[in-house]
Amino acid sequence: MDRLFRPRSIALVGASDRSIWSVSAFDNLKRAGFTGRVVPVNPKGGVIHGVEAATSIGAIGEPIDAALLMVPEAVMHDTLHDLKAAGVGGAVILSAGFAETGEEGVQRQAALSATAREAGIRILGPNCLGFANMADGAPIWTTPLRRPMPNPTLAVVSQSGALASQMEQFAYQQRIALTHMISTGNEADVTIADAIEYLAHRSEARAIALFLETVRNPAAFARAVEAANAAGKAVVVLKVGTSEAAAAAAQAHTGSLVGDDRVFDALCRRLGVVRVKSLEELVVTADIIGRIGKVERPGLAMMAMSGGLCEIAVDQAEVDDLPLPALAPETLAALREALPSYATPNNPLDTTGAAMTQPNLIAEAMRIVSNDPAIGLVSFVFDAPAKADARGFAARFIDAVGQGIAKAATPGLMFSHTFSPVSGEGRGMADAAGVAYSGGGLRHALTAISHLFRWSEAQPQALDLNRASGVRPQIGDGERGVLDYLASHGVPVIPGAVATSADEAVETARGFGGPAVLKIASPDIPHKTEVGGVALRLSGDEAVAQAYADIRARVEAAKPEARIDGVIVSPMRSGGVELFVGTLKDPQWGPAIAVGLGGVFVEALKDTSLRLLPITEADALEMMDELRGKALLDGFRGAAAVDRAAAARAIVAIGDAALALGSDLVSLEVNPLLADGERIEALDGLVIWEDNDEHA
Amino acid sequence: MDRLFRPRSIALVGASDRSIWSVSAFDNLKRAGFTGRVVPVNPKGGVIHGVEAATSIGAIGEPIDAALLMVPEAVMHDTLHDLKAAGVGGAVILSAGFAETGEEGVQRQAALSATAREAGIRILGPNCLGFANMADGAPIWTTPLRRPMPNPTLAVVSQSGALASQMEQFAYQQRIALTHMISTGNEADVTIADAIEYLAHRSEARAIALFLETVRNPAAFARAVEAANAAGKAVVVLKVGTSEAAAAAAQAHTGSLVGDDRVFDALCRRLGVVRVKSLEELVVTADIIGRIGKVERPGLAMMAMSGGLCEIAVDQAEVDDLPLPALAPETLAALREALPSYATPNNPLDTTGAAMTQPNLIAEAMRIVSNDPAIGLVSFVFDAPAKADARGFAARFIDAVGQGIAKAATPGLMFSHTFSPVSGEGRGMADAAGVAYSGGGLRHALTAISHLFRWSEAQPQALDLNRASGVRPQIGDGERGVLDYLASHGVPVIPGAVATSADEAVETARGFGGPAVLKIASPDIPHKTEVGGVALRLSGDEAVAQAYADIRARVEAAKPEARIDGVIVSPMRSGGVELFVGTLKDPQWGPAIAVGLGGVFVEALKDTSLRLLPITEADALEMMDELRGKALLDGFRGAAAVDRAAAARAIVAIGDAALALGSDLVSLEVNPLLADGERIEALDGLVIWEDNDEHA
Known part of the structure; x- marks a missing residue:
C-alpha cells in the first residue's frame, strides 16, 4: 500500500500536454515539491510537461512505485500487464466506464480487479480523481490542488472525487491543512475501509473526514474504524441516503446498495463514528475534534463580546443538545472578583465590548471557568483577522486567549462569530499563540x-460481522413456545400453565392470585378469539371453572378436528406501560434491536430507538431515554414509574435471546413487554425466520 | 424620521480624536461619500478629525438634521435641550447606562424618552451603535464600516449593535450590498417596528433581515410587517429565546420580557415573516429571497456537476421539507434529447464534469426543466471564482447559466457548493451575466x-391586537354550561339533557339510542365521581332507571346539602380519536389556539400545533397535518378515518367561541373533542377567566 500512497517514483501513463488531467497531475507534483522521479508515458514519446517521455512503462528502465492511468478502458488490461512486467506497485485509475455505467461495466470492473490481483498491483479507482499525500509531498491527483499548508491535522477520504475537491477547497479556505486526501471512486480494489486503515496507521492527521455513498465491505470498514479509534483518530462521516429518495438516487448513481439509514446511525454509535449532515459540518467538526482531542467531560463554557450572540448560543445549544452548564457558585464568585462590574458572571459570558480594552482579564476568566467542575472545554468567540492589523490589537487579543488556554484546566477553542474564511495570517497568528481556532x-x-x-x-x-448461520435452536410450538424460549434466556415472561381440567385451571389460577385469563392451547388454532378460545378477566374459582368448560365446548364445536393440548391459564394484567422490543437483521450490519412504546406510539409515531446487537444495560437505558414519549415511563398520570433498570435487563436479555437464534433469524419481537412499576413481563412473542416461517 | 435616517447635516456631539467611536463615525461618513456638512462638537473646540469643531450645538449657527450623542448619561438631558434649541431633528445615542442596567436605568431611560418627546426629537438608542444609510451615503455608525457596494438589495435591523456589525461583516464577505443597517439598542423612542416601517417605505432593499431579542410594541410591529408585505419586501427574522434558558438570559441581558416562543412562531406564520435559526441563515435567506422574489409554485430543479452533491441535496431537502419534484415525462424526454448520453435525466440532475466542456447545454437544460409543471425555481451549483480566471472558463460558464436563466420560465439561482466568500469580481461576473448568486x-x-x-x-x-375587554358573555353554570355555550357558537357537542325523574331519564336515553351515561347535575358538586354521581355504559330502560335512582340516592347520602338540578343523560361514546383543542392568551400577541391529539399524546408528547386566532378552516386542516401522530386521524388500526373537514370546522368554531368571550378569557379548552369518522363532538369544555374563576 505504501508504494501506492507514498510513491518515490511515478509514471503518468497516457500523459499529454493537451489533457487537463495530465497537466494537473504533473503540476500538482511540482507544487507539492515531489522529489522523486516523474515519467510521462506516451507511445509517441517526445517531451511532455517539459520532460522526456517514455514510450512505454517498460521503456523507463527502472522500477516505478505508482502509475496514474489515463488510458481508455479498452487498453486497461494490457496496460496492467505492462505495469506488472515493469514491477509497478500501485495504480491510480482515472478512467471511467466501469461499474458506474451498468451491468456490462460491472463485468469490466470485475475483470479489472481480477487482472490487478493477478498482477499484484494495488488499484485506486477506477473512476476516481486519485489521492494527494500532502504529508509526504506526493500527490497523484488530476485536478488543480493548492500548495500544501504547514501543520496538517486532517485527512479526507471520499467516494466522490468532485466532493473531495470541494472539501479540499473548503479546507483551504478555512486554512485547515490536509495530510492526505483520497478519492476511492468505484473501489475495484482499494475501498474506503482500506483508505481509513492506511490513514489510521500512517497519517499525522488526528481526524479523518469521510464522504460515503455506500460501504462495500462492512467487516473491513468496522475493523478500519477500530484501527482509527485505537490510534486516537476521530472518524467523522457524511453519508448520503438518509432519505428514501436519496437511496434511490444513489442507486441510480453508483449502482450499489444503500443499507437502511437508521441502522447506519446505530453503527456509527457502536463504532464511535461521528455522523454529520453537510460538507461544512464534516470539515469543521473533524477539524475541531482533531485540534481539541478528547475532553474529560461534556460541558462548554463560552465567552463572547456580544450579549446577542450569547443568546443565540443558548438557543443553538438546545438544538444540538449541547451542555452549556450553569457555573458553580465558587466559579461565579471568582469571576465576580476578577472581572469589572460591567460583566454579569454567567455561561455563556457576555464580556461586552469592554473586554477589548482589557484582554488580560479574558485570560483570567478563561482560567477560572475552566476550573468549574461542570466544564470540559472553554471557548472564546473572536474572529481571527484577515490581515495582521497595523495596531496589533487582534494579535494582542489572540495572545491573551492563548494565555487563557495555557492556564486553563481544560482544552480551549476560539471560533468566529459567523462562517468566515481564515487567512494564512489569521491561522498563523492563532498557531503562534497556541490557540485552536475555527472559522466555522x-x-x-x-x-x-x-x-x-x-x-x-x-x-x-x-x-x-462473521456470525455463523448456526443450527436453529428448538422453540416449542404453540402459545407458550416463544415465551418459554425467552424465559430460558432470562427474559421475564408472564406466567402460564396448561390445564387439562377445570379443576387444574382453578388450581393454577389460584396460584397466580388475582383475575385470570384462559386461552385454548392448540397447534392448529392460530386465531383463538375467532373460535371463542379466549376468556379474560376471570375472578374467582367459579368463573375460571365455567370459562374452562365454555372454551372447551366452543372450540370443540368450531374446530372439532383440532388437536387440543388443554387451556393455558395466566394471570390477567391491566395497567402499566406497553413497550415494544423487536430485533431486525440488516443485510450489511447484522442484527439490531429496536425499543419503543407499544401500541399506537410505535405504530403511529414510529417512536423507536435502534442499536446494533449485542447491547448492554447502559445501552438499553439510553434507548428508553431517547424515546419522545419517555414521560410515560416515569409514572405518567399517577401510574407507577417503570423500573427502568429492570426493563433494561429484560431488553438486553431479549437481544441476547435473538442472537442465540443464529443468523437465520429475521426478527424476534416481544410485543408487548409490559412494564408496571417493578414488574416487567413479556406478554407475547413472535419469531420470524429467513424463510418466513413464523413461530408465534 | 427622514431627518434622522437621511440627514443632510450631522453633528458629532462629544467628538474627540481619542474616541474610537468618534473617529469611526467620522471615517465612515467620509468613506460613504457623505456630501453634507459634518460638525464635530466639543466644548473645548479646536480641530477634531481634521475639521474645525463647534463648542456647542448652538454655536454651529445653521440647522443640523441629526446628531450623534457620545456624551455621558449625566449630561444627556441638557444636551437634548441644546439640540431642541438648535432645531435638530434626530439623535443617535451611543451612550449606555440606561434600561440595560436595571431599575434605576429604566427610570433614567423613561426620563430620556420624555425629554426627547417634549423636544420633538426622534431618538435612536440609547445603547446602540447607530445606523448606516448606505443607499444615501449617510451613515451615523460608531465602529468601522466597509465602503458601500453597488446595487444594494438588503436591509439589516438589529436590537444588538454587535450583531449588526457581524451581519455587515458577513454580508460584505458574501458581497451582499446593504441599503441600510439600523441598530435600535434600548429603543427609548425608535423601535424595531419604526425601523421596519421606515425601511418598508424608503429602502430599495427587497428584504429586511432582523435580529430580535424582544418586541416592545406588538401592534406597531404587526403594522410594520404588514407595510413591508404591502411593499413586497420579505421580513426575515432571527429571534432569540427559543429555549427557556435563552429567555432567562435575555431577561438578564435586556431587562425585557420575552414572550412564549411558540406563539412567536405562530405570529410569524400569521404575518408571513420568515423565521430562521442562525446569523448565516438570516443573511443568506434574506439575500436569496430578495434576489429571487416570489415564485409561482414551490418546486426546485437543481443541477450540479457532482452526483455526490445531488445525493446530499436530496437528504437536505428532506430535512428542510423542500420539494425537489420528480420531473414530468415530457421534461425527461426533452432532456434526453438535449443532453448527451452521459447524463441521466433526473432531479437533482448530475450533469457530471462533462458539463464543463459544454456550458451551452446547461442553459438549454435549465430552460427545459423550468417549463416542467412542478418547478418554480431552477438552480445550478457552481462557485463564482475569487478572481476573473485567465482562461475565462468561469466567466463563460456563468454566462451560460445567465442565458439559461434568461430563457427559463421561472426564476433561477446559482449557488456555491459549500459556504464560500464571494469576491467583488465573482459578484461582478454574476451580476453582469444576470445571475442571482449566493455563496451560502x-x-x-x-x-x-x-x-x-x-x-x-x-x-x-x-x-x-386592540381587542376590547368586553362584558363577559353569560355561560350557564353546571355540567352543560360550557357545552351549551359551544353549541350556540356552532361547535358540535355531545347531546345531553337534564332529567328529573327516572322515567324522563329513560325517555331521553331512548331518544339518543345506544348505551347511555348518567351524571348528577348540581352546581355544588364539582367532582361527580367521588360522590357516586356518574354511571357509564347503561344499556336498556331498566339499567337507566336503576342508575337514575342509584345516583340520586348516593348523592343524597353523600351531599345532602347540595342543590340538585337533576341528572344529565347523554349517549355513551366509545372508540374514535380524542383531540385536544384549547386556547391561550399571550400577553403580547393575544389569543392563540392549540390543537393536539388528546390523552397521553398531548400530555406526554406535547404534540400540538399552534396558531394565533382567528383561524380559517384551511389553518385548522394544516394544524392537524402538522401533528406527529396524525396517522391516528387516518383510520389507524381499522378505525374510521376522521372527517378532517368536519373536525376543522369544529376547531374554527371553538376558536371563534373563544374570541367571543372577550379579552378577559384566559383559556377555553375542549378536551376531548371526540372524532369518530364523520361524527365530531365536544365531550367536555372548560373556561378559565383572567381572575382564575373556572367554569367547567
Whole structure:
C-alpha cells in the first residue's frame, strides 16, 4: 500500500500536454515539491510537461512505485500487464466506464480487479480523481490542488472525487491543512475501509473526514474504524441516503446498495463514528475534534463580546443538545472578583465590548471557568483577522486567549462569530499563540463541539460481522413456545400453565392470585378469539371453572378436528406501560434491536430507538431515554414509574435471546413487554425466520 | 424620521480624536461619500478629525438634521435641550447606562424618552451603535464600516449593535450590498417596528433581515410587517429565546420580557415573516429571497456537476421539507434529447464534469426543466471564482447559466457548493451575466429556498391586537354550561339533557339510542365521581332507571346539602380519536389556539400545533397535518378515518367561541373533542377567566 500512497517514483501513463488531467497531475507534483522521479508515458514519446517521455512503462528502465492511468478502458488490461512486467506497485485509475455505467461495466470492473490481483498491483479507482499525500509531498491527483499548508491535522477520504475537491477547497479556505486526501471512486480494489486503515496507521492527521455513498465491505470498514479509534483518530462521516429518495438516487448513481439509514446511525454509535449532515459540518467538526482531542467531560463554557450572540448560543445549544452548564457558585464568585462590574458572571459570558480594552482579564476568566467542575472545554468567540492589523490589537487579543488556554484546566477553542474564511495570517497568528481556532462560526462550532462531547464520551464496541448461520435452536410450538424460549434466556415472561381440567385451571389460577385469563392451547388454532378460545378477566374459582368448560365446548364445536393440548391459564394484567422490543437483521450490519412504546406510539409515531446487537444495560437505558414519549415511563398520570433498570435487563436479555437464534433469524419481537412499576413481563412473542416461517 | 435616517447635516456631539467611536463615525461618513456638512462638537473646540469643531450645538449657527450623542448619561438631558434649541431633528445615542442596567436605568431611560418627546426629537438608542444609510451615503455608525457596494438589495435591523456589525461583516464577505443597517439598542423612542416601517417605505432593499431579542410594541410591529408585505419586501427574522434558558438570559441581558416562543412562531406564520435559526441563515435567506422574489409554485430543479452533491441535496431537502419534484415525462424526454448520453435525466440532475466542456447545454437544460409543471425555481451549483480566471472558463460558464436563466420560465439561482466568500469580481461576473448568486453553499441555499417557497405561498393575515375587554358573555353554570355555550357558537357537542325523574331519564336515553351515561347535575358538586354521581355504559330502560335512582340516592347520602338540578343523560361514546383543542392568551400577541391529539399524546408528547386566532378552516386542516401522530386521524388500526373537514370546522368554531368571550378569557379548552369518522363532538369544555374563576 505504501508504494501506492507514498510513491518515490511515478509514471503518468497516457500523459499529454493537451489533457487537463495530465497537466494537473504533473503540476500538482511540482507544487507539492515531489522529489522523486516523474515519467510521462506516451507511445509517441517526445517531451511532455517539459520532460522526456517514455514510450512505454517498460521503456523507463527502472522500477516505478505508482502509475496514474489515463488510458481508455479498452487498453486497461494490457496496460496492467505492462505495469506488472515493469514491477509497478500501485495504480491510480482515472478512467471511467466501469461499474458506474451498468451491468456490462460491472463485468469490466470485475475483470479489472481480477487482472490487478493477478498482477499484484494495488488499484485506486477506477473512476476516481486519485489521492494527494500532502504529508509526504506526493500527490497523484488530476485536478488543480493548492500548495500544501504547514501543520496538517486532517485527512479526507471520499467516494466522490468532485466532493473531495470541494472539501479540499473548503479546507483551504478555512486554512485547515490536509495530510492526505483520497478519492476511492468505484473501489475495484482499494475501498474506503482500506483508505481509513492506511490513514489510521500512517497519517499525522488526528481526524479523518469521510464522504460515503455506500460501504462495500462492512467487516473491513468496522475493523478500519477500530484501527482509527485505537490510534486516537476521530472518524467523522457524511453519508448520503438518509432519505428514501436519496437511496434511490444513489442507486441510480453508483449502482450499489444503500443499507437502511437508521441502522447506519446505530453503527456509527457502536463504532464511535461521528455522523454529520453537510460538507461544512464534516470539515469543521473533524477539524475541531482533531485540534481539541478528547475532553474529560461534556460541558462548554463560552465567552463572547456580544450579549446577542450569547443568546443565540443558548438557543443553538438546545438544538444540538449541547451542555452549556450553569457555573458553580465558587466559579461565579471568582469571576465576580476578577472581572469589572460591567460583566454579569454567567455561561455563556457576555464580556461586552469592554473586554477589548482589557484582554488580560479574558485570560483570567478563561482560567477560572475552566476550573468549574461542570466544564470540559472553554471557548472564546473572536474572529481571527484577515490581515495582521497595523495596531496589533487582534494579535494582542489572540495572545491573551492563548494565555487563557495555557492556564486553563481544560482544552480551549476560539471560533468566529459567523462562517468566515481564515487567512494564512489569521491561522498563523492563532498557531503562534497556541490557540485552536475555527472559522466555522457559532452555529457550526457549537454543533461540532456537541459532536466532540459525544465522541469523547463514546465507548466504541467491536462489531462481529462473521456470525455463523448456526443450527436453529428448538422453540416449542404453540402459545407458550416463544415465551418459554425467552424465559430460558432470562427474559421475564408472564406466567402460564396448561390445564387439562377445570379443576387444574382453578388450581393454577389460584396460584397466580388475582383475575385470570384462559386461552385454548392448540397447534392448529392460530386465531383463538375467532373460535371463542379466549376468556379474560376471570375472578374467582367459579368463573375460571365455567370459562374452562365454555372454551372447551366452543372450540370443540368450531374446530372439532383440532388437536387440543388443554387451556393455558395466566394471570390477567391491566395497567402499566406497553413497550415494544423487536430485533431486525440488516443485510450489511447484522442484527439490531429496536425499543419503543407499544401500541399506537410505535405504530403511529414510529417512536423507536435502534442499536446494533449485542447491547448492554447502559445501552438499553439510553434507548428508553431517547424515546419522545419517555414521560410515560416515569409514572405518567399517577401510574407507577417503570423500573427502568429492570426493563433494561429484560431488553438486553431479549437481544441476547435473538442472537442465540443464529443468523437465520429475521426478527424476534416481544410485543408487548409490559412494564408496571417493578414488574416487567413479556406478554407475547413472535419469531420470524429467513424463510418466513413464523413461530408465534 | 427622514431627518434622522437621511440627514443632510450631522453633528458629532462629544467628538474627540481619542474616541474610537468618534473617529469611526467620522471615517465612515467620509468613506460613504457623505456630501453634507459634518460638525464635530466639543466644548473645548479646536480641530477634531481634521475639521474645525463647534463648542456647542448652538454655536454651529445653521440647522443640523441629526446628531450623534457620545456624551455621558449625566449630561444627556441638557444636551437634548441644546439640540431642541438648535432645531435638530434626530439623535443617535451611543451612550449606555440606561434600561440595560436595571431599575434605576429604566427610570433614567423613561426620563430620556420624555425629554426627547417634549423636544420633538426622534431618538435612536440609547445603547446602540447607530445606523448606516448606505443607499444615501449617510451613515451615523460608531465602529468601522466597509465602503458601500453597488446595487444594494438588503436591509439589516438589529436590537444588538454587535450583531449588526457581524451581519455587515458577513454580508460584505458574501458581497451582499446593504441599503441600510439600523441598530435600535434600548429603543427609548425608535423601535424595531419604526425601523421596519421606515425601511418598508424608503429602502430599495427587497428584504429586511432582523435580529430580535424582544418586541416592545406588538401592534406597531404587526403594522410594520404588514407595510413591508404591502411593499413586497420579505421580513426575515432571527429571534432569540427559543429555549427557556435563552429567555432567562435575555431577561438578564435586556431587562425585557420575552414572550412564549411558540406563539412567536405562530405570529410569524400569521404575518408571513420568515423565521430562521442562525446569523448565516438570516443573511443568506434574506439575500436569496430578495434576489429571487416570489415564485409561482414551490418546486426546485437543481443541477450540479457532482452526483455526490445531488445525493446530499436530496437528504437536505428532506430535512428542510423542500420539494425537489420528480420531473414530468415530457421534461425527461426533452432532456434526453438535449443532453448527451452521459447524463441521466433526473432531479437533482448530475450533469457530471462533462458539463464543463459544454456550458451551452446547461442553459438549454435549465430552460427545459423550468417549463416542467412542478418547478418554480431552477438552480445550478457552481462557485463564482475569487478572481476573473485567465482562461475565462468561469466567466463563460456563468454566462451560460445567465442565458439559461434568461430563457427559463421561472426564476433561477446559482449557488456555491459549500459556504464560500464571494469576491467583488465573482459578484461582478454574476451580476453582469444576470445571475442571482449566493455563496451560502448547498446547505444554506436549500434552507433559504425552502423558506422562499413557504414565503411565496404564505397568505399573511392582519392581526387585531386592540381587542376590547368586553362584558363577559353569560355561560350557564353546571355540567352543560360550557357545552351549551359551544353549541350556540356552532361547535358540535355531545347531546345531553337534564332529567328529573327516572322515567324522563329513560325517555331521553331512548331518544339518543345506544348505551347511555348518567351524571348528577348540581352546581355544588364539582367532582361527580367521588360522590357516586356518574354511571357509564347503561344499556336498556331498566339499567337507566336503576342508575337514575342509584345516583340520586348516593348523592343524597353523600351531599345532602347540595342543590340538585337533576341528572344529565347523554349517549355513551366509545372508540374514535380524542383531540385536544384549547386556547391561550399571550400577553403580547393575544389569543392563540392549540390543537393536539388528546390523552397521553398531548400530555406526554406535547404534540400540538399552534396558531394565533382567528383561524380559517384551511389553518385548522394544516394544524392537524402538522401533528406527529396524525396517522391516528387516518383510520389507524381499522378505525374510521376522521372527517378532517368536519373536525376543522369544529376547531374554527371553538376558536371563534373563544374570541367571543372577550379579552378577559384566559383559556377555553375542549378536551376531548371526540372524532369518530364523520361524527365530531365536544365531550367536555372548560373556561378559565383572567381572575382564575373556572367554569367547567
